[in-house]
Each structure stands twice: as C-alpha cells, then as structure tokens.
Amino acid sequence: MDVRNCKGCGKLFNYLQGPPLCPACAKSLDDKFDEVKEYIYEHPRVEMQEVSEVFNVSIAQIKQWIREERLSFSDDSMIGLDCEGCGVSIKTGRYCKACKDRLARGFESLYPKPVLKQRPADPRENPRMRFLDRDRNN
Ligand SMILES: [Zn+2]
Ligand SMILES: [Zn+2]
8 A cells, every 4th residue: 555645735545646646636726727717718828827826826837737738828928948859949748849849750750860870982983873873861
C-alpha cells in the first residue's frame, strides 16, 4: 500500500496514480479546472496571472493543464507557452505544429542531422559525372 501526504491538504491518503492528491483535493482541482476553463472561454484575452489570482491556482498548475491540452487559448490571447522543441510561443500542448510534424516523422529528426561525411574523391571518377551527381542530390 502506498500511503502519501496529499499535496493539497497534507492529509494521508492511499496513493494510486496521477498527481499526489487525496480524492477530495483531486475533486476540487477538477471543479476548479472546469471553472477556469469556463472563465477563459468567456474572457479569451485574460492573462495567466489573472486566472491564477481569481481562482487561487498556481501558474504552474495552469501551465500543466495547457501542457495536457485540457486548456487552450485563442490565437490573440496573451497566454502562451514555449514549445519544448524550438521555443516558439504556442497556445496548447508541448510542441508547435512544426515540431509536432517533425516528431511524427521520427524523434531523432528533432535534432539537427549529423553532417554527412563526404565520399573520398575517387580519382578514377569522371569530374563531370561527379558534378552532375551532386546536382541531382540537391
Ligand atoms: Zn487533500
Ligand atoms: Zn517548436
């Protein structure tokens, strides 16, 4: 049995999974989430700081919801997160569209491609052929 202190109220509870919150605190966080979502829907240009003060939730918690794609903001909203891939401002999730596309194609391509070693020049090769070859590859 995994007994932990609730991060919200400090009470001991039976930890199962997810955030370390007792059922009561998890429920109230969920309720708060619904209120926050509603509020942002009605005030699309609200700032994170204001949401944090109105609802007494931490900015970290708001960002967490955005990262989980549970909250999103309109394109002209002041609220933004940094893409974890390239750092541009995004409205929801963890990555911008470009990085998501890159990730979809394979995780490694998120990093710059290693510079390909040039083939050692073959003296027997016709220099004109090599020129054409390079052009074709570009
Ligand atoms: Zn609690
Ligand atoms: Zn990005």
